[in-house]
Structure formats: structure tokens, C-alpha cells
Amino acid sequence: MKPFVVPLALFLFLPLFGLVVPFFSPAGEGLDVLASSTLSHLWNFVLGEYIVTTLILIFGVGIGVFVLGVGNAWIVASYDFPGKKIYEWALILPLAIPTYVMAYLFVDLLQFSGPIQTALRIFLGVDVLWYFPDPRSMAGAIWSFSFCLFPYVYLITRTAFLERSRRLIEVSETLGYSPLQGFMHLVLPMARPAIFAGMALALMEVLADFGAVSYFGVQTFATGIFKAWLSFGDRLAAVQLALGLLSFVLLIFFVEQSSRSKLRYSSSSQSKTVTKRLDGKKAFFAFAFCGATILCGFLLPAFALLQLLFEQGLSVDIRYWGWLVNSLSVSMFTAIISVALAIFFAYSVRIHSQLIWVNRLLSFGYALPGAILAIGILSFLEIFGIAWWMSASLLILVYAYLVRFLSSSLQSVEAGLSRITPSMDGSAALLGLSKPQILRRVHIPLLKRSLLTAGLFVFVDVMKELPATLLLRPFNFDTLAVATYQLAADERLAELALPSLTIVFVGLFPVLLLSRVISKS
Template sequence: MNRIAALLALLLFLPLFGLAMPFLFPNIDGSALLAIDTISHLWNFVLGGYVISTLILIIGVGLGVFILGVGNAWIIASYEFPGKKIFEWALILPLAVPTYVMAYLFVDLLQFSGPIQSTLRTMLGAESLWFFPDPRSLGGAIWAFSFCLFPYVYLITRTAFLERSGRLIEVSETLGYSHLQALTKLVLPMARPAIFAGMALVLMEVLADFGAVSYFGVQTFATGIFKAWLSFGDRLAAIQLALGLLSFVLLIFFFEQHSRSKLRYASSFESRLTPKILSGGGRFFAVIFCGLTLLFGFLMPAMALLQLLYKQGLSIDIRYFSWLGNSLFVAAGTALLSVVLALFFAYAVRLSPRLAWVNRLLGFGYALPGAVLAIGVLSFLETFQLAWWISSSISVLVYAYVVRFLSSSLQSVETGLSRITPSMDGSAALLGLSKIQILRKVHVPLLKRSLITAGLFVFVDVMKELPATLLLRPFNFDTLAVATYQLAADERLAELALPSLTIVLVGLFPVLLLSRVISKS
């Protein structure tokens, strides 16, 4: 089993080998490697712009999700006010809206012909609003990403506040600190690892995005990769841009790990944070802050989708059922395969703890942006003249999905296995069961909930995935995500309402499941 696990892990790392192959085998396809010339050309013409816009984007989004995520987490964890029971779970609903759908709806609402500007022009009697910012800009992208992705920071930080802040608040009160001073001087420094972990997840999502940034007209590494490969057919430029994007991801990993490498926390008892009852201005501010966050992050996009659907009427594009069938087919197949592989790797580590390094390496797949992963797969196949395989089969697409999302299912299965005491394995072995029989008759029944959860999250991730699907799908094989992107690119926003709403409704299932857990806790 150890050898099989190592070989499978090696197979799942082929995209990274694909990124390195042009440098390791420069003449395997009969052409010379022009790496230095390509890098020089990219730097002189586009690379500087990509770096600057990417840095501004991640800094802006980082600041935005910090304000929204930490602010809402502190208000929900520390205070009692009207509507708190609803806000504490409803604030994670924006996770159900894909970033590219949020981008389309944000621009549609705020553009010159949108309902907000039209209403303001009518009220003010003006032909144009010179003070109104352009929604299709870098600032608009930062706004949309912040309201779409802040729940990552909110969820992790809220848990950290609830678990660690109780005793700190009591100590701060004896020192004469106000609640705000306790937050800035004691609670935030102690919660820094959790905050950085949530922000790292957000920034990796931002770096991996293509649909939203391309619609906003922001030139990042992701858009550059697509231009280099699809528009110019320059394999080497696409690979080098993919490596540049990967370096940003690794840099975020480094800062996230470094931020908590020297931090040590210990607690001999559990001290839960006791919320304080707000009144007057404090109560009003809490309701407004949480309410506006929920309004911009979920309610307005949902209402905009419903309005577009109403505008479209009862007509349904006949291709919709093909898009839906394709999406469900690849999502279900990837979810099933990911759960089987996750169960295999988790059980292999349980039998042989020396293989723990394999699972840690597999976790890196989730950090690979979809565009980087796709370029790695394409480069590997093209090196061996196998690129035709993509046009004839969805197997390459499913393989890329598995590499990208296996880590999420693996984490769920590993968590479930850790709750099964090893003594059960020993008792089953004494009854004469083999290792495979122990897995099938003992572990799988006990892991049923973990396996379903793992499959559900992979299913939803695949339904929303856009960059890898755009590059690796076979001819005439469109999913809901691809159809939504193409309709938005053609400015046919009314027609994208139904596929977008379908993606959002599918994404609501795990979000509502998570909401139920939060409300019970």
C-alpha cells in the first residue's frame, strides 16, 4: 500500500513537472528554449503591470476582508443586539456566490445604465454623475472580492474570539481598558494566527481568480496566462507567467507560516467570551454594520439575480440543460473519485504514519490556482505530443479537478478517522478481519458523515471552477461556469441569470449546512 500511495501522489504532481519540463527538456519538442528572451520581453511590456496590479489587488482585498471579517466577528462574538442570531450564520452566505458572478452583478448594478445610477440621475436631474466611481476598475474588483470572500476571515476569527477572548477581556477590565482597547491591545494580537490563516485563504482565492478580474478589466497574472496561451499561442510565456503567479502563492504561504512560527499559546482552562448587551448608539452601529455587510455581500446579488431572471421571462436557453448535465456529471464524478482517493490516502497514513508527508504534499494542490494547474497539465501533455487527449475526453479535466480539490476531501476524511480509536482496529484484527475488511466494515460506516461532507464540498467547488475548465474542457463541452462567463463577456447579462442562480443554489447547500452547525453551537 505504501508504494501505491507514493505512486498515486507522484501522479497527482505531474502538473508541477509540466511547469518545469520546458526548462528540464528544452529540445524535446524540437525547439530551443528561449526563456531569457521571453522573460525580458514580458518584463519590458507587461510583467511590471501584472505585478503592480496584482499587489494592489491583494493589498486592497486583504484590507477589505480584514475590516469586514474581523469587524463582524468581534461584534457577533462580543455583543448581544437585535438580529444577532440571524447575522451569526447569515454572514457566511456570501460564500455561496462565486466571485465571477459577484463581479457581473456588481457591474450591472453600478454601471451607467444600471438601476442605482439611473435612479440617482432621475432624482438629481443630472445627465451624468461625475462623482460616481467606475465599477469596472481595480477599485470595483477590490470591493467585490472583499464582500464575496470575507466569510473566510469571519468564520476563523469568530471561533478564535470565542475560545480565547473571555479571560483576556476580564484581565483588561481589571486594568481599566475599554472594550475597544482590549480588542486592539490584547485580543487581536492573540487572534493574529487565525486572522492571517483566513486572509491567506482569501488571497489565494483572489490570485486564482480569472473570471472576475477579466470582467473588471484588471490585468493580473491570471489574465496574462490566458492571453499568452489562448491569444498568442506562446507556451513558454504562459508557463513563466504561471510560475510568477505560483511565486505569489508561495509568498503568501511563507508569510502565513512565518507569522505564527514563533508564537506559542497555552491555556490550562477554557474561558468562553460572555457577550455584553448593547444599547443606544452601540446597538444601532452593530445592526447597521452587520446589516450592510449582509446586504452588499449576499442580499443585493441575490436580488439582482432574481431581477435578471424576471427580465428574461419564462424562456430558457435550450443549451441550459446541456450545461447543467455537463456540470453535474463532472462534479459528481470528481467528488466520487476524490472521496475514494482521500479515503485511501487517509487510511494508508493510519496504517503507516511514515506516509504523512504524502498527505501534506497533496494538500498543496488546493493552493494551486486553476490557471497554473491547467498550464502545467497542458505543458506536460504537449511535451509528449498528447494535447489531442483534451479534445477527445473529459478525463484530463476530471484529473485537474482531483488535483485541485483532493485536499479538501482529504482533510475531512482525516478528521473523521482521527475520531475512531485505534483499539477498534485491533479488535477487528483479532476477529480475523483483514485491513481491507476493517476499512470496509468498520471505518466506512463510521465515516459516512465525513465522506458525504467531503464529497459535497468537492462537488460544489467543481461546479464553480472556471479557469481550469476554460483551458482543459473538450470541444463543445460547456459547464454552467463557462456558460456564465461567456454570456457575461458578450454582455448578455439577462441570459446568465439562470446558470448563475443554479450555481449559487448549489453552493448554498454546504453553506446552509455550515450555518446549521454554527447556529447549534
Template sequence: MAVLAMGVGAAVLLPILAVVGQLFLEGTSDTWAHLASTVLPEYLWSTLWLCLGVALGTASMGVGAAWLVTRHDFPGRAAMEWALVLPLAVPAYVMAYTYTDLLQFVGPVQTALREAFGWRRGDYWFPDVRSLGGAVLLFSFVLYPYVYMLARTAFLERAGGMLEVGRSLGLGPWGSFWRVSLPLARPAIAGGVALALMETLADFGAVSYFGVQTFTTGIYRAWFSLGDRVAAAQLASALLGFVLLVLMFERLSRGRARFHDTTLRRSAFMARRLPLGPGVLALVACLIPLTLGFLLPAGVLLHMALTEGDAQFGSRFIELGRNSVLVSGLTAFFAVLLAVLLAYAARLNPGWLVRLMHRVGGLGYALPGTVIAVGVLIPVTRVDQVITGWLETSVGWQGGLVLTGGIAGLVYACVVRFLTPAVQSIDAGLAKVTPNMDHAARSLGLNAGQTLRRVHVPLLRGSVLTAALLVFIDTMKELPATLVMRPFNFDTLATQAYVLASDERLAEASTAALAIVVVGLLPLVVISRQIARSRRSSAGSGST
């Protein structure tokens, strides 16, 4: 098991080492010098401003919504608790297409304004959604649920006695929030913001469609437009540095502060009942991010799909769906298999080397898809050329590249990218299995492999299904790695939506985009049930 764990960790590390190794093996290229003197400063500042804006936007919306639904009672609060996570079902690039169609000059909003006031072009100013500011708002509305879910959990799990003490010392609702609840939830909020920033850095479709020049768009342009893999790898290394900075920010934001619940009694904090007026305002405050992040874009997509739709809907759409399901299914299978091996090896061999490989196995989720794709292409292409040459000389093979000519390279990149949620789900499932069951199985003569197959796998059935579902949905939505790694003439729902929207065929892109959103709702149903269950359990523990 330890050897298998080290093999999995090496497979995850290979793309990273391939990207970083280009800096030392290839040196600098003329393309890199040109990029450094022309567009690299723009990549740097655009990425910095984008991250800063998204951090502020997601933190304010996520923390505000979590505080409202956990500490206040108002009309519609029960529905808002689970509905506020729904924007996660909408990929950022899908959101970009829908808002562009809605807010462009010939869109329904500006058309209605011109008809209502008799305006013509040049008579009024309207903000351009395809801009850096538009990208900041878009990512904030899509990604705030990361902060909301973690902050809400932190608000619920902290002892109600602390807030009671704060009230006894004269703190009002705002004072309790700023001086008690917010400091206690700071690690969770920082973790949610870090997740949102990593998703922002990983995005390609939205920033490309909005014309925002970031490191991700630069990597794609250097690889495909300029044909320079060295420059693409160097830009990928710079983007990797940004990701490390985000992770360092998350760690440093905690400082040396540690927050522990030292009370032995679980006292639930009673939500403060708001009067009708403030209660309605609280409901509106929750509805704003939900509407702009999910209800409005989903409604626009549904309207376009029903009224205009995709002219290729039919056999072509079935082919796109089959390709998406094929790649997502294979990725989910291999990711769950490797996650089980990693988690079980860490359970059997708690040494530092296995623990290190276990952590490395979860590193891919922090890396943008373009970085992983470039890191996979560099070594896999060389291996592919060796295999193809050997097959040609040995058996007369003339079928072309084996790995990168098919979907094997794409599946490998997606497994590296989305191994983390699978590992986390399996770890959580194994943690619930008492070690006494391992000891009992060994006393009956079962070895490690037999114990895993006959004892742990049946007990992990729910965790395995959850892990497979999360990886499947994430792969369905993945765009950057799919664009870079897909074989010739192989399209998925994500690439179809991107290509059609890039050609300004937004109505035709709506069918594929809506399918991705509908599939993305599946894991959110599970998350929503968990939120409702945790609320009931919290209330139940407080009443005992």
C-alpha cells in the same frame, strides 16, 4: 497503502513539476521577452495592489464582524452569526457581472440619479466599478467570510478567564480587543487572509471582466491568444511564486509566538448587552457586508432571471446543467476516493514519506486553476498523442485525442485542485475513530483493506458525504480550469455565465449564474448549522 499514497502525491505534483520544468527544458521564448518588456510590470503591480487591498478589506470586515457577534449582544445577532457566511455562495465572477449591470451608465443606479437631479453625461462623476479598486472591493465582500469564520472560532474558543483578568486590570472593551483577543486570534486571522488571497490569485473571471491585468489573465492570453505554451508556463511559474509568498506570509505572521489556553475550566465569556442605539449600529455594521456580498447580488440575479432571463432556457440549459453535474460528480467521486486512501495510509504508516505525500495531496487547493490547467495540459497532451498514435497503428482508431479530447483531463485538473477539502474532511472523521477499533479488527483476522471497508467506511459516512458535497460545489463554481481544459463544444453553467457576460448579455447570464449561487448555498447550510451548534455548546460549557 503507502504505495497508493505515494502515487496520489505524484499525481498532484505532476502539474507543478510540469509548469516549473518548462523554465529549464524550453528556455525563454520570444513571447516571454515581449511580455517581460511590455505587460509583465503591469501584471506584477496589479497583482500586488490587488492582494494588499483584499488582505486589508477581508481582515477588517471579517475580524470586525466576528468581534461584534461573539462579544456583544444586539438585535438580530443570532441571525447574523450564520448569515455572515452566505457571500461564499456567490462566485467572484458572478458578483462582477451583477455589480456591473447595477452600476454601469445605463444601470438602475445611475439612471435613477440622472432622473432625480436632471443630470446628463459629463455633469457628474461616478466611480467605475470595472477597475482595480472595484476588484478589491468585490473580492473583499466575497471572501471576508474566510476571515470571519476562523476569527469567530478563535474568539469563542479562547478562555473567558483571560478577558476577565484583562477587565480586572482596567482594560475596557477596546483595550481587551486590541491587547487580549486580537493577539490570541492572530494565527487564525492570518490563516483566513491567506485563504482569501489564494482565492484572489486563482480568480480569472472577475479580473478578466473588469479589465484588471493580473498573472491569471496573462496566462490565459498567452495560451489561447498567442498560442505559446512556454510563455504561459513561465507566467504560471511566476504566479506559483506569488502563492508561495502568500503561504510564507501566513507562516511568518505567526512568528515564534504560541498561544495556549492553560485554564482547566471552560468559562464562557458573557456577551456585553448593547443599548438600543449602539445595538442598531452593530446590526447595521453586520448588514453592510452581508447585503453587499450576498443579498444585493442575489436579488439582482433573481430579478433579471424572472423579468428577462436566458432565451436559451430549456433544453440548452438542461445540457449545461448535465455537463456541470457530470464533471462535478466525477471530480467528487475520485477526490473522495483518493482522500480516503491518503488519510488511511497516513493512519497506518505514520512515517515521514507518507506524511509528506499526505501534505502534498493537499497542495492543489493553494494553486490557481490556470496553473493546474497548464500543468496538466503539458504532460497529458503528450501522453494523449502517444496513446492516439498507438491506437491508430494498432486498431485503426480515428476518434481523435482520448484524454484531452474528452472530460478526463478536466476531471483530473479539478481533482488536483479540490483534493484538499476532501482530505481535510476525511482526516477529521478518522481522528474521531479510536485506534482500539483497528486493533480489534486485526485481532479478528481482518487485513488493512477489510478493516477500511467494514469498519472505517461505515463510520466515515458523514465525513465522506461532507467531503463529496464540498468538492462538488467547488467544481461547479470553478471557471479558470474549466475554460482551459474543457473539450470542444463542451460548456458548463460557469462557462456559459462567463461567455454571455463577456458579450455584455448580462440578463441571459443571470439564469446560469443564479443556478450556481443556489447550488453554492448547500454547503453553507451545513456550515451555518455548525456555527449555531458551536455557539450553543460554548454557552452550555460555560454554564456548567
């Protein structure tokens, strides 16, 4: 088992090599990057815009997920008020809605012909609401991303708040601080590592997105990569832009890791968290803040999807069944292989602890946006003259999914193995079982729950993945995500209701699983 671990891990790391190798290709075609006419055009006219808009988007979404995630986490973790039991798990429901679906629905709700503007014009008796902001803009993108991705911050920060006893606030009050001052000067700094971790996850999702930013008309590195490859057909320009996007990902990754490495906090109190009962206006404010977040993040988009579905009537596009079969088959296939690889790597590290660096290397794949993976794979295949293979095989697409999502299943299996005491391995060895037999007869039966969870999360991630699927899918192979994007690009919003609703419905499974864990805890 050990001789195969490192080669297999390096095989799953090839897309990053594909981003570097073109610059050392024969005939010196990659030595002078700026000689590429496309890249020169990008450098002179649009690269600055890509950098500025990406930074603005990251900054805006960072503020949005901080306010929504930390605010809801603190209210739910520290106070009792009507509806808290529902809000505890309902606040993670927006995770079930992909960002590109949220973008389409947000614009549909707020555009000139949408229900909100129409109702306001009728109520006010005017023809035009000149002061109403344009939903298809940078502000609209920030709004959509914030309400889609704040649960990353909410989940991690809520746990951090629950681990800190309310006695911290009580101590601050004895020192003359108000509850707000105690929160700002004591509780918030203590939870900073968790907040940074949640924000890093959310911002890496922003960098990885293509469907939402392209629909909003926001020019980021992701949209530039697609233009360079698909519109201009320039491999080097696409690779260069992919490396630029990768630098943003590495920067966020570095900031998040640095924030955690420099902070060492511990709590000496193991007592149960004491919550304060809210009454009157304060209870109403807490209820309204959490309720408005769920309304904008899940209820309104779900209502808009159902409305679009009813507008379409009972007719179902005959292509829908093909999209559904394609999505389910490739998602199931990837999930099975991903769980098998996760078992292999996690058990190898359990036997040979010095190989822990391999799993840490594989975990980096989740931080790589789908566009970067796709460009790396395409570039690597083109070097060997076999890029045509992807047009006739699903294996390249499944490979990209494995690189992107293996870390989520690996973490679940590792967590499950950590709960199995090493003494079981020793007892099984004394009974004459080999290591593969111990894995098959002892560990896998005990890991059933972790394996199911790992497969479920990979399955849902593959169902929602858009950038890698757009670039690497074979001819005449469309998934629900690709179909939703194409229908939205053609402004056929009523027709995208059913495929979008299917994606959301599938995405609810892991969300409900998380909510069950939260309600039990």
C-alpha cells in the same frame, strides 16, 4: 496498499513538473527564455503592470477581508444585540456566490444604466453623475473580492474569539484600557494566527481568479497566462507567467505558515465565553454593520440575479440543459473519485504513520490556482505530443479537478478518522478481519457523515471552477461556469441569470451545512 501510495501521490503532483520540464526540453528551446518574442514583449511592456496590479489587488482585498471578517467576527462573538442569532450563520452566505458572478452583478448594479445610478439621476434631476466612481475598475474588483471572500476570515477568526474568554477584556479594563484598546492590544494579537490563516485562504482565491479580474479589466498574472497561451500561442511565456503566479502563492503560503509557527498562545480558562449586552446606539451600530455586510455580500447580488431572471421571462435557453448536465455529471464524477482517493490516502496514513508527508504534499494542491494547474498539465502533455487528447476526453479535466480539490475531501476524511479510536482497529483485528475488511466494515459506516461532507464540498468546488475548465475542457463541452463567463463577456447579462443562479443555489448547500454547525455550536 502502501506500495501504491507514493506513486499515486506523485502522479497527482505532475502539473508542477510540467511547469519546469519545458525549460529542459530538447533543442534548447527552453534554455533561453527571453528569446521568446512573446515573453520579451511581456517582460518589456506588461510584466511590471502584472506585478504592480497583483500586489495592489492583494493589498486592497487583504484590508477589505480583514475589516469585514474580523469586525463581524468580533461583534458576533463578543456581544449580544438584536439579530445576532441570524447574523451568526448568515454572514457566511456570500461564500455561495462565485467571485466572477459577484463581479458581473456588481457592475450591473452600479454602471450608468444600472438601477442605482438611474434612481439617483431621477431623484437628483441630473443627466450625469460625474462624481460616481466607475465600477469596472481596480476599486470595483477589490470591493467585489472583499465581500465575496471575507467569510474565510470571519469563520476562522470567530472561532478564535470564542475560545478567548471575555475575561481578557475585563482584565484589560481593570488595567485602565478601554474596550477598544483592550481589543487592539490584547485580543487582536492573540487571534493573529487565525486572522493570517483566513486572509491567506482569501488571497489565494484572489490569485486563482480569472473571470472577475478579466471582467473588471484588471491585468494580473492570471489574465496574462490566458493571453500568452490562447492569444499568442506561446507555451514558454505562459509557463513563465504561471511560475510568476506560483511565486505569489508560495509567498502567501510562507507568510501564513511563518506567522503560525512563531506564535504560541494558549488559554488556561475553559469557561464559556461571556458576551456583553449592547443597547441603544451601540446595538444599532452592531446591527447595521453586520446587516450592511450581508446586504452587499449576498442580498443585493441575489436580488440582482432574480431581477435579471424575471427580465428574461419564462424562456430558457435550450443550451442551459446541456450546461447543467455537463456541470452535474463532471462534478459528481469528480466528487466520487475524490472521496475514494481521500479514503485511500487517509487510511494508508492511519496504518503507516510515516506516510503523513504524502497527505501534506497533496494538501498543497488547493493552493494552486486553476490557471497554473491547467498550464502545467498542458505543458506536460505537449512534451509527449498528446495535448490533442484533451479535446476528446474529460479525463484530463477531471484530473485537474482532483489535483485542485482533493485536499478538501482529504481533510474531511482525516478529521472523521481521527474521531475513531485505534482500539476499534485492534478489536476488529482480534476478530480476524484484515485491514481492507476493517476499512469496509468498521470505518466506512462510521465515516458516512464525513464522506458526504467531503463529496459535497468537492462537488460544489468543481461546479464553480472556471480557469481550469476554460483551458482544459473538450470541444463543445461547456459548463455553467464557462457559459456564465462567456455570456458576461458578450454583455448578455440577462441570459447569465439562470446559470449563475443555479451555481449559487448549489453553492448554498455546503454553506447551509456550515451554518447549521455554527448554530448548534
